[in-house]
Amino acid sequence: MNSSNKKQLFIFNSLSGKKEAFVPIHKDKVGMYVCGPTLYSEPHMGNMRTFINFDLVYRYLIHSGYQVKYVRNITDAGHITNSAGEQEDSIGNAARLEQLQPLEIVYKYNLRFQELNKIYNLLPPSVEPTATGHIQEQIEIIENIIKNGFAYVKNGSVYFDVKSYMKSYNYGELSGRKVDELENETRELNAQDEKRFFADFALWKKAQKNDMQIWRSPWGDGNPGWHIECTAMSTKYLGETFDIHGGGLDLKFPHHEDEIAQSCGASGKSPANIWMHANMLNVNGKKMSKSLGNFFLPQEIVDGSSTLFSKPYSPQVIRFFMMQSHYRSTLDLTEEALNASEKGFERLQLSMELLENAPVSESSSFGIPLLIQSFYDAMNDDFNAPILIANLFDAVKKINLIHDKKETINTGDKAFLLSEMKSFIHDVLGLNFGLSKADDRLGPVMDLVLELRQNARDKKDWDTSDLIRDGLKNAGIEVKDGKENTNWK
RNA sequence: GGUCUCGUGGCCGAGUGGCUUAGGCAUCGGUCUGCAAAACCGAGUACAGCGGUUCGAAUCCGCUCGAGACCUCCA
Numbered sequence: 001m002n003s004s005n006k007k008q009l010f011i012f013n014s015l016s017g018k019k020e021a022f023v024p025i026h027k028d029k030v031g032m033y034v035c036g037p038t039l040y041s042e043p044h045m046g047n048m049r050t051f052i053n054f055d056l057v058y059r060y061l062i063h064s065g066y067q068v069k070y071v072r073n074i075t076d077a078g079h080i081t082n083s084a085g086e087q088e089d090s091i092g093n094a095a096r097l098e099q100l101q102p103l104e105i106v107y108k109y110n111l112r113f114q115e116l117n118k119i120y121n122l123l124p125p126s127v128e129p130t131a132t133g134h135i136q137e138q139i140e141i142i143e144n145i146i147k148n149g150f151a152y153v154k155n156g157s158v159y160f161d162v163k164s165y166m167k168s169y170n171y172g173e174l175s176g177r178k179v180d181e182l183e184n185e186t187r188e189l190n191a192q193d194e195k196r197f198f199a200d201f202a203l204w205k206k207a208q209k210n211d212m213q214i215w216r217s218p219w220g221d222g223n224p225g226w227h228i229e230c231t232a233m234s235t236k237y238l239g240e241t242f243d244i245h246g247g248g249l250d251l252k253f254p255h256h257e258d259e260i261a262q263s264c265g266a267s268g269k270s271p272a273n274i275w276m277h278a279n280m281l282n283v284n285g286k287k288m289s290k291s292l293g294n295f296f297l298p299q300e301i302v303d304g305s306s307t308l309f310s311k312p313y314s315p316q317v318i319r320f321f322m323m324q325s326h327y328r329s330t331l332d333l334t335e336e337a338l339n340a341s342e343k344g345f346e347r348l349q350l351s352m353e354l355l356e357n358a359p360v361s362e363s364s365s366f367g368i369p370l371l372i373q374s375f376y377d378a379m380n381d382d383f384n385a386p387i388l389i390a391n392l393f394d395a396v397k398k399i400n401l402i403h404d405k406k407e408t409i410n411t412g413d414k415a416f417l418l419s420e421m422k423s424f425i426h427d428v429l430g431l432n433f434g435l436s437k438a439d440d441r442l443g444p445v446m447d448l449v450l451e452l453r454q455n456a457r458d459k460k461d462w463d464t465s466d467l468i469r470d471g472l473k474n475a476g477i478e479v480k481d482g483k484e485n486t487n488w489k
Numbered sequence: 490g491g492u493c494u495c496g497u498g499g500c501c502g503a504g505u506g507g508c509u510u511a512g513g514c515a516u517c518g519g520u521c522u523g524c525a526a527a528a529c530c531g532a533g534u535a536c537a538g539c540g541g542u543u544c545g546a547a548u549c550c551g552c553u554c555g556a557g558a559c560c561u562c563c564a
Contacts, residue, residue, distance in 0.1 A: 037564070050564035090562070177492070177560080226562085248564030255563095278564070279494095285556065289563060324513070325502060330495080330557075337501040340514030347513085350528080386503050390512035400529055404520095462523060469526085480527045487527085 009064060011244070012328060012382045014252065014275040015174055019382055024243050025273065030061050030068045031242035033234040033272070035251055036128065038075040039109040040094040044295035045318075045333065046281035046288035048120060050248045052319060053278040053327040055122040055430060057246070060379050063428050071237045072125040073230060074113075076106040076132050077213055077223060092212040102212050103132070116298050119315045121430045127237055131229035135215045138224045138232040141266045142203045142217075150265035154194040156206035156220040160261060162199040169264050171199070174275060175253035201258055203228050227258040234271055235263070245272035249279050250287075282332045283308075309335050313342065316431055320345040323385040323429050344393075348425070349433045351396040354403050355418055361408035368413040371395055372420045385429065395421060450479070450486050 009022040024030050034054045037043050043051075051072075061068045077091065095102045117124065131138075142158055145151040150165045151158055162171055162179065171179055179199050202225040207214045214221045234242065240263065247256060256275065263271040280287045283294045296306045304312030321341035325331040371394065378387035395417065401407040409417070425431050449468060456464035469479050472488070480487045 035564075038562085043564080047564045053564095175492090175559080250559075250563055253559060254561095280558075280564075282557080287558070287563090291563070321501085329502080332501075334501075336514080340501060342514090344513040347528095384503075386512075390503070390509095393512055397530090404529065406530085457523080460523070466524085473526090478527075481522070481525090482528070483521070489527095 007376060007380055009380045010382055011274055011276065013273075014277050020274065022243075022274070024066065025241065028066060030066045030244065031238040032058065032061070032068060032070050032244040032246065033230070033238055033242060034070070034072045034125075034245075035230060035247035035255070036072040036074050037113060038090060039106045039113060040090040041290065042109055042112050042297055042299075043116060044288060044290065045298050045301065046295060047248075048116060048298050049281040049322055049331065050278040051117070051122060052120060052322055052430075054246050054276075056323065056327070056385060056428070057244075057276070057383055058123060058125075059428050059430055060383060063423070068126070069238065070125040071127045071129065071234065073233050074106070074110060074128055074130045075229065076103065076110075076130045077229070089211065089213075092210075095212050106130075119302065120298065120319055121315070121432060123430070129233045129237065131224070131233075132213070134229065134232050134236065135224065137236050138228045139204075139217050141228060141232050141235065141262065142224075144266040145203065145262060148265055148268075150261075151203055152196065153219055156222060157194060157202060158204040158219055158225075159195050159200045160203055160225075160258070160265065161196065162201075162261070163197050165261055165265060169261070171261055172257065174260055175257045177253060177257070201225060201227065201254065203262070227255055227262060230255075230259050231262040231266070231271065234259075235267070240267045240269045240271070242272055244274045244276060246276040246278065249277040252277055276327075278327045279330045282330050285332060287330075288333075309338070313338055314434055316434060317342045317345050320348075320389075320429070320431055323431070324389055326382075326384060326386055328382075345431075348392065348396060351399045352421065352425070352433070355399045355414070355421070358399065358402050358409060358414060359405075360411045360414055362410060363408065364410045364413040365408045366398055368409070368417050371398070372417065375420065375424050379424075379428065388424065388429070392421065392424065446477070446488055450488065453479075454486065 010019040011022045012018070013020045032054075034051075036051075037047055054072075058068060058070050091102045091105055095105050098105060100108070142151065145160065146153070146158065149161070151160050165171055166179065204217055204219055204224055205222050206219070207221040207223065211223065213223060215223055234245070245256070245259075252275075260270055263269060282288060283296075286292065286294060288295045296308055298315070298318075300306035301309060301313050301318060302315050317338065318341075321333075321338055322331065324341060324344075371391070374391040374394070375388055378384045378391055381387070398407055402409055449472070453465045453468040456462075456468070472479055477488050480489065
């Protein structure tokens with residue numbers, strides 16, 4: 001890219017609550033960790049939104065010339081321990097339900113997840129480490145936390161000692177929670193709780209009778225706490241402190257708060273300079289979630305099997321739709337909104353074809369560099385894809401006017417605009433234009449049919465020409481008469 | 490209950506003190522067309538309510554109403 005376009009990237013940091021100039025720890029390199037899915041079921045559209053948003057971040061960082069190491073974990077251990085100290089093994093539960101081994105469950109849904117990544121055109125992360133592949137690393141971190149006096153062992157389990165931690169660090173700095181307030185708000189505690197303090201959380205949980213996954217540890221058989229895997233894997237692949245940590249907004253507390261505590265407790269260093277949180281996908285104004293049951297699967301929109309939508313939508317359209325809202329805003333997914341995006345996306349696509357074939361002139365009648373700069377400015381302002389798209393549509397208008405011979409563009413500007421637009425659409429937004437004419441044999445047939453219709457039209461035989469047009473319409477093919485020729489889709 | 494966020498024109502959705510008519514879709518008008526569709530061009534409408542700060546607020550402050558998130562697993 002042209003370095004004059006680079007300018008400064010600003011990112012909203014959840015830790016400070018402000019947009020900050022992005023300066024990577026190591027020049028030209030970025031380390032980014034994003035909390036991935038727990039694969040006890042098929043990821044739903046809301047899950048995908050987060051991953052699509054961070055895919056955008058990844059893509060733009062690459063586009064900006066950074067060498068990015070992008071780590072997105074896969075949680076394949078259902079080691080969930082809630083604040084009441086009760087263990088809830090989501091993967092184990094799914095395994096019992098489907099009569100499979102836990103890792104079979106994970107394998108099955110990971111295959112789906114990887115397919116979805118392809119369908120929605122997500123770039124593969126640099127590494128996708130799994131929790132179960134890093135048990136040893138998790139144990140080592142826990143040992144360090146104990147050694148530093150921020151955790152204690154109780155009956156074969158290990159808990160993070162929040163009170164002790166608070167003497168040296170600010171627990172709650174990310175989520176803005178005050179522990180003394182928390183105490184009053186927390187719902188009733190389990191009476192026989194092993195924890196010393198209500199806010200303590202499990203780093204290692206002693207094995208229970210019907211656990212389906214168990215690992216050995218210095219504290220006996222058991223499994224790791226929910227938060228520790230991210231600390232272990234981000235440290236291993238990105239170091240004790242790295243540039244960006246991302247995840248869904250619903251992970252901010254307690255998950256990310258506890259990650260910070262674990263890292264500080266183990267190494268004395270905060271894990272990430274910048275915390276980014278992607279907002280939720282809503283259905284009828286409510287957060288899409290598995291527990292509410294108001295979710296739909298990415299596949300269902302694409303193949304049209306969802307009862308919420310009357311027809312299938314291409315994954316590219318869905319991606320485009322998501323790019324039209326900012327990652328920090330909630331987004332309501334409705335059929336009406338999706339239809340609007342579908343049309344807009346088509347218009348963008350048509351205009352790119354127009355630009356490719358646009359006639360060139362001696363000079364350009366409008367400022368191309370300024371237009372292109374606006375693409376960069378939008379993305380440099382906390383990855384503002386909706387603004388980028390608005391600016392792309394400004395270009396669309398210009399392109400159409402060139403086509404109408406009301407604006408002109410010279411050879412150099414045309415090449416520049418074409419390559420930058422392609423780059424932003426394909427490489428940054430991750431949108432591919434569909435090849436709609438699926439069947440090779442249909443093309444020649446359509447050529448013939450349209451020729452017959454044209455012959456009829458030349459003879460002013462409107463009955464025949466309209467018969468063909470209506471017949472094709474019934475077959476789902478739309479005839480588009482242009483000035484010079486006739487197209488179809 | 491506690492903490493926090495949000496409320497923008499018919500719909501989706503940017504914008505945080507003074508030209509953004511943001512943008513997309515829809516609507517209306519026009520061009521094109523045998524007619525129509527498509528395509529293109531052009532136009533309109535908004536900032537939940539009330540009060541305050543300010544020369545000036547959608548944008549800051551307060552209150553009211555409404556919606557949502559987190560505090561329990563969640564992207």
